[in-house]
Amino acid sequence: MKIKSIFIITIGVLFITACTDLNLNPLSEGSSESWYSSETEIDMALNDIYREVFWPVDYTEWTDDWTYREGTTPITSATINGEWGTVLEWWRNSYKCISRANTVLANLDKVSDILPQARLDAFEGDARFVRAAQYSKLISHWGDVIYFTNVLGLEESFTLSKTDKATILQDIYSDFDAAAEKLPVSYGSSANKRATKGAALAMKARIALYMEDWSVARDAAQACMELGTYELYADFGELFLSKTKNTKESIFSIPRSVELDQFFGDTKNYITRNSGGWAAKDPSWDLLCSFLCTDGLPIDESPLFDPHEPFKNRDPRCSETIVEFQTPHLGYIYQPHPDSLNVLNLKTGSYQKNNDTRSNALYASFNGLVWKKGIDEDWSDDFKAENEIMILRFADVLLMYAEAKIELNEIDDSVLDAINQVRARAYQVDYTNLSAYPAVTTTDQTELRKILRAERRMEFAFEGTRYMDIIRWRIAENVLNKDTYGMLDVDDLREKVVNPGLWFFPSTPDIDEDGAADFTPMYNAGMIKRLAQRDFDATKQYLWPIPTKEILINSNLEQNPGY
The missing domain is CATH 1.25.40.900 (Serine Threonine Protein Phosphatase 5, Tetratricopeptide repeat)
Structure with missing residues (x-):
């Protein structure tokens, strides 16, 4: 495992054509020998470990909230293995980030005589927060993992074995506690987007919750609440737009900026076809059915639910998360109905061909649903999004x-x-x-x-929380072993659903104890189409496999069971 990390930032390149002593370290370049000797250098090193690449969120597509036409993922098809790109990337980047945090901590003594204690504390707090967050990600996804807090040599890194996650968890708590003690409560009006005291407490609560350490989770969450720094943003729908930044609800986020070439680039899969996108990655029917009605009851218990008008009388977050039919979205009225061949363009005030219905566009949303949460109209300008990573x-x-x-x-x-x-x-x-x-x-x-x-x-x-929720609640084996469904092909849809007056859902699905909808009666009656067969192997998939190449190069590293 290539854990050893030498942080090198090139400030300039010295080109010399004459003879020179090749053993000299060019003064214009940073090196592991001379770096970390000033406040600026340590600050730059810490900025590096707050980059987006080190802070991925669990993808919605690994859950029952998502559909991608007729496709599945390695997790939802039970084909996950040690060569899956995400496993390789997350493992590698987590340890790369940990190594860099360890290196910062090991070099703080170089500047202890030239910096005030408050600045040293802030640097230590940042590094320990990052290290704890990365180990939290590792033990929540892999269980027992390799653990180290020193700067490793290359040969040593190839000989390490796993440490029990319970042991690592206690050190994670210690790091978060130290970070909470040393980091500021806020940065005020500063553009600084690093961790704060509240972020350390909240992240401690999260990993404690994941590990079912309820008392620690309770106390850390309560301490965060009692800071009095955070509050809920008034408008749920507006909270996630790219224009909404630095709210009092945000505890820890990673900023994006098109100007700085940091943006979300997969926008076309989420933008409707009328707006120039593909609408290929969409909310699932399972998610639509999970929103309670306005009486607080699930759809199969509430007298307020009408399967033919599935957005009516629902929790407001339903239509803030999924675009309600016949409502404005990205400059158009959204309507996937097979008979809505033309649609109102709100920008021109005139009707045009409706490419959001499969009657006109074969690859429009296969289940009629598209995402609304966080999808901005300005995504359609250049297909680059700079919403914060919450x-x-x-x-x-x-x-x-x-x-x-x-x-x-x-x-x-x-x-x-x-x-x-x-x-x-x-x-x-x-x-x-x-x-x-x-x-x-x-x-x-x-x-x-x-x-x-x-x-x-x-x-x-x-937002990336559903995956770990279904894993830690041990319900993935139920909710991910149910197939994904969508609308019939257009001719059958008109004949069997639209003409008899059964649009949108032919009937109300039952909701089980895990909140999962049962669409099989509608499917067996030929009223809906199965898009994909999901599969989750409970004998192994509650943990991820360690990357195969790490097992091959380290004989002391044991693979997780079943892989």
Whole structure:
């Protein structure tokens, strides 16, 4: 494993044509021998480990919230192995980042005589936060992993074996605690986007929650809440747009900038076809059915749900996450109905060919749904998006606190308040006005657990939390062994669904205890089309495989079971 990392930043290149001493280290270039000797150099090294490449979020496409035409992924087809590119990339980049954080920590003594203690503390806090976050990612996905906190030599790195994740977890806590002690509560109006005290506490709560260490998760989340620094942004739909930056809800995020060549480039897969995109990567019917009705009940229990108008009487986050039919989106009225051959262009005020229906465009959304959450109209200008990468926000802290207390069976008003604050924000009402939204009032542990899980799914869809939720709740073997479905081909759709008046859903699917919808009756009746067969192998897939090449070059490194 090539863990040894020498951080080299080239400031300039000295071209010399005359004879010169090749042993000299050019003064215009940084090296591992001379670097880390000034505040600027350490600052640059820390900036490097906050780059986007080191902070990936779990992809929605690994979950039951997503469809990609008739395709699956290595996770949703149970073909994940040690040669999968994501496994290789995440493992490599995590250890690269850890090595760089370790190197910063090992070199702080070089500047201890020239920098004030407050600056040294901030540097240490940053490095320990990053190291803890990277190890959190490793143990949550791989379990027991290689662990080191020193600067390794190349040969030594090839001989390390796994350390038990429980041992690593305690050191992760120590790093987050030290970071919380040394980092500032905020950077004020500064453009600095590094970690803060709240970020360290929140990330500690997250990994504790993942490891079912409920008391630690509760206390860390509560400490973050008590800082008084964060609050929910008033408008849920606006929160995720590229124009909305540096809100008080954001605890830790990675900024993007087209100007600095840091942007999300896969926009066409999410933009509608009328707006110049492909609408290929879409929300699943499973996700659409997971949003509660405005009475707080799931669709198979609520008298308010009409399968033929699936967006009506739903939690507001439903139509803020998925584009509601016959509503404006990206300058057009969105309507996938097979008889809507023309559509209103809101920019011109005239009708034009509707490429968002499969009657006109064969590869329009296969299930009629497209994403709305975070999708900006300015994406269509150059197909480059600079929305912040939201790693962790205050709504998550509130729900982590509530979940930890529920699992500890410490159910009190603070639990209900935490959930209700998140839910009431969606309805844009004060959470104390219990009659203005479907407030949570039960104190039954089993009921609250179900409510909390539904709340997380509605709140965090398309943000990268669903994958680890279904893994840690051990429900992936249920929800990922259900197939994905979409609309029939156009002629059959008209004959079997539209003409009998059964558009959009022919009937209401049942929702099971895990919040998963059952579409098989509609499929067996020939009313919908199966797009793909999902598969999840519970005997091994709750952990990822270690990259095969790491096993091959390190005889002390044992592969995870089943791979």
